[in-house]
Amino acid sequence: MSKEKIIHCKNDSCLHEGRRDFLKKSSALAALAVASPAILKAAEDDEKIAAWFEKIPLQIEVNGIAHNLNVEPRVTLLDFLREYLHLTGTKKGCDHGQCGACTVHADGKRINSCLSLAVMNEGKKITTIEGIAKGDKLHPMQEAFIRHDGFQCGYCTPGQIMSAIACIKEGHANNEDEVREFMSGNICRCGAYPNIADAIIEVKNGGYEL
Amino acid sequence: MINFEYTRVSSVKAAIDVLAKNPTGSFIAGGTNLIDLMKRGVTAPSRLIDINNLPLKQIEETKTGLSIGALVINSDVEENDIVQKKYPLLAMALKAGASAQLRNMATVGGNIMQRTRCTYFHDTAMPCNKREPGSGCGALQGYNRMHAIFGASDKCIAVHPSDMCIALAALDATVHISGPKGERKILFTNFHRLPGDTPGKDNTLLKGEIIAGVTIPENNFIKNIYYLKIRDRASYAFALVSVAAALELSGETVKNVRLAMGGVAHKPWRLTEAEKFLTGKRVSKETFIQAAEIAMKGAKAYGHNNFKLKMAPAAIVEALMKAAG
Ligand SMILES: Cc1cc2nc3c(=O)[nH]c(=O)nc-3n(C[C@H](O)[C@H](O)[C@H](O)COP(=O)(O)OP(=O)(O)OC[C@H]3O[C@@H](n4cnc5c(N)ncnc54)[C@H](O)[C@@H]3O)c2cc1C
Ligand code: FES
Ligand code: FES
Numbered sequence: 001m002s003k004e005k006i007i008h009c010k011n012d013s014c015l016h017e018g019r020r021d022f023l024k025k026s027s028a029l030a031a032l033a034v035a036s037p038a039i040l041k042a043a044e045d046d047e048k049i050a051a052w053f054e055k056i057p058l059q060i061e062v063n064g065i066a067h068n069l070n071v072e073p074r075v076t077l078l079d080f081l082r083e084y085l086h087l088t089g090t091k092k093g094c095d096h097g098q099c100g101a102c103t104v105h106a107d108g109k110r111i112n113s114c115l116s117l118a119v120m121n122e123g124k125k126i127t128t129i130e131g132i133a134k135g136d137k138l139h140p141m142q143e144a145f146i147r148h149d150g151f152q153c154g155y156c157t158p159g160q161i162m163s164a165i166a167c168i169k170e171g172h173a174n175n176e177d178e179v180r181e182f183m184s185g186n187i188c189r190c191g192a193y194p195n196i197a198d199a200i201i202e203v204k205n206g207g208y209e210l
Numbered sequence: 211m212i213n214f215e216y217t218r219v220s221s222v223k224a225a226i227d228v229l230a231k232n233p234t235g236s237f238i239a240g241g242t243n244l245i246d247l248m249k250r251g252v253t254a255p256s257r258l259i260d261i262n263n264l265p266l267k268q269i270e271e272t273k274t275g276l277s278i279g280a281l282v283i284n285s286d287v288e289e290n291d292i293v294q295k296k297y298p299l300l301a302m303a304l305k306a307g308a309s310a311q312l313r314n315m316a317t318v319g320g321n322i323m324q325r326t327r328c329t330y331f332h333d334t335a336m337p338c339n340k341r342e343p344g345s346g347c348g349a350l351q352g353y354n355r356m357h358a359i360f361g362a363s364d365k366c367i368a369v370h371p372s373d374m375c376i377a378l379a380a381l382d383a384t385v386h387i388s389g390p391k392g393e394r395k396i397l398f399t400n401f402h403r404l405p406g407d408t409p410g411k412d413n414t415l416l417k418g419e420i421i422a423g424v425t426i427p428e429n430n431f432i433k434n435i436y437y438l439k440i441r442d443r444a445s446y447a448f449a450l451v452s453v454a455a456a457l458e459l460s461g462e463t464v465k466n467v468r469l470a471m472g473g474v475a476h477k478p479w480r481l482t483e484a485e486k487f488l489t490g491k492r493v494s495k496e497t498f499i500q501a502a503e504i505a506m507k508g509a510k511a512y513g514h515n516n517f518k519l520k521m522a523p524a525a526i527v528e529a530l531m532k533a534a535g
Binding site for chain 1: 211241315
C-alpha cells in the first residue's frame with residue numbers, strides 16, 4: 001500500500017476534506033480487495049483497469065446548480081452528493097433502502113438516493129436538504145421540526161424533512177394515520193415520531209407554500 | 211460494489227441486442243432490488259443495461275381490460291384513477307408494499323422480477339442453493355421464520371416477496387415478454403415457479419428476454435375486495451402472510467371469487483380449490499372457515515414458521531370477511 005500523503009491544513013474544512021479523501025481512497029482499495037480474480041488480473045495491466053473504471057459523463061442539476069462531471073457507474077446518487085459535491089446533509093444510514101436517511105427529491109419525487117446510481121439520474125433535477133431554505137430563511141418544514149422538537153440526535157432529520165415535504169405535496173398528509181403510513185419509509189432510532197407527525201400536520205394545515 | 215460497465219438504451223430491440231452481446235449483463239430499472247443485491251455481493255453483473263428510457267410507461271384501458279407498461283413506477287400504478295376505480299385490489303396491494311420512496315422508484319417489471327428476501331440468500335457467507343447451486347439450504351434447518359409452507363422442496367424453502375404480484379395473480383393477469391425470438395405472453399400464475407431441484411430460477415423468463423408489461427382482464431371485483439398483509443410492524447415490512455381476496459356477490463351469494471396468498475410460497479399462491487368451494491355458496495364466516503381449511507391442505511412448516519399454519523387460515527377468513535364487508 002502506498003504511503004498516505006500528509007496534508008497540512010490550517011482550518012477544519014481542510015481536515016474534513018482530507019478525511020473524506022482518505023475514506024474515498026480506502027474504499028477504492030477495499031473494492032479491489034474483494035474484486036474477482038479476473039479484475040485483479042486486469043489490474044496488472046494499466047490499460048485494462050482504466051477500462052474497468054471507465055467514467056461516464058453525467059449532467060445533473062442539484063439544488064438549482066448544473067453539474068457536468070464524469071463518474072464511475074457504481075457511484076450511487078447518495079455517494080455522488082456526499083463525496084463528489086460534498087453535500088453531506090443527505091445522510092447514509094443503512095445504504096440498503098431500509099431507513100430513509102438518504103431521501104432526496106428527483107424531479108420532485110422523493111426517492112432513496114442510496115439505491116439509485118448517479119448515472120441513472122442523467123438530466124434530472126435533484127433537491128437535497130441543503131436546497132430548501134431561501135437564503136437565511138428556513139423552509140417552513142425545518143421551522144416546524146424545530147418548533148415541535150421533531151428530532152433528538154438529528155441523524156434521520158434531513159431524510160425526514162425531505163420526505164415530509166413530499167408527503168404533503170403528494171396529498172398524503174390528511175390525518176395522522178395517513179402521515180404515519182406515508183412516512184413509514186423514514187425510521188427514527190430516537191423515536192421522535194409523535195413530534196414529527198405533529199410538525200407535518202401543522203405545516204399541512206398552515207397552508208404554506210412548499 | 212464491484213464496478214461494471216453501463217449502457218443506456220432507448221428501445222426494446224436495443225435492450226435485447228445489448229443483453230445478447232453481454233450474457234453476464236443485467237437490466238436495471240428502479241434499481242431498488244438489484245443495487246441492494248450488488249452491494250451485498252449476491253450478484254455482480256458485468257454490465258448494467260439501463261432500461262428506464264424505454265417507451266413502456268403507459269397505463270391504458272383496452273377493449274378487454276387494462277395494460278400496464280413494465281417501466282411504470284409502482285406509485286403511478288397505485289395512484290392511477292382507472293386502477294383505483296376498476297382494479298382497487300391492485301392499488302391496495304401496491305400501497306401495502308415497501309415505502310413511499312421505494313414505490314417512487316420501483317417499476318412493475320422490477321417488482322415482478324425481485325428476488326427473495328431469504329436472509330441466507332442475502333448473506334454470501336451462508337449456504338444457499340438459490341444463490342450458489344449445490345451449496346445447501348441454510349434455511350431448512352436454520353432460522354426459517356419468514357419461509358414457505360406451500361410448494362417448497364428440500365433444496366429451497368424461500369418465499370416470493372412481492373405484494374403487487376399477489377394481486378396480479380388473483381386478477382388473472384398476463385405477463386407480456388419480448389425476446390430475441392419475438393414476443394410471447396404467459397399467464398401470471400405460470401410466470402413464477404416452484405423451487406424443485408433448480409431454485410436458482412425464480413421464474414420462467416428465458417435468458418435474453420425482457421418483460422414489456424402486464425395486462426389484466428376486465429372484472430367485477432370492485433366493491434368486495436381486500437388485501438390483508440400481516441407483518442412484524444404496521445408498515446414498511448415484508449409480509450409474513452398476505453391474502454388478496456376478491457368477491458363478486460349476487461345478494462348474499464358468491465358469484466365469483468379469487469384468492470391468492472403471499473409470504474407462503476416460492477410464487478404467488480392461488481387458492482384454486484378454496485375458490486371452487488366458495489363459488490355459489492352463501493356468505494358466512496363458517497363457509498369462509500371451511501374454505502380456509504381446504505386452502506391449507508398440504509401445508510408444511512419448518513420449525514420457526516410453524517405459526518404460519520395458524521396465521522394463514524385465520525388471515526384467509528379475515529380477508530374474506532373484510533372483502534364481504
Ligand atoms: C427496504 C425494502 C422494503 C421493501 N418492501 C417491500 C414490500 O413490502 N413489498 C414488496 O412487494 N416489495 C418490497 N420491496 C421490494 C421492491 O418492491 C422491489 O425492490 C422493486 O419492486 C424492484 O423494482 P425495481 O424497478 O427497482 O427493480 P430493479 O432493482 O431495477 O430490478 C430488479 C430485477 O428485475 C430485473 N428487471 C427489471 N425490469 C425488468 C424488465 N422489464 N424485464 C426483465 N427484467 C427486469 C432486473 O434485471 C433485476 O434483476 C422492498 C424493497 C426494499 C429495499
Ligand atoms: S441510507 Fe438509504 S434508505 Fe437507509
Ligand atoms: S432524531 Fe435520532 S434518529 Fe431520528
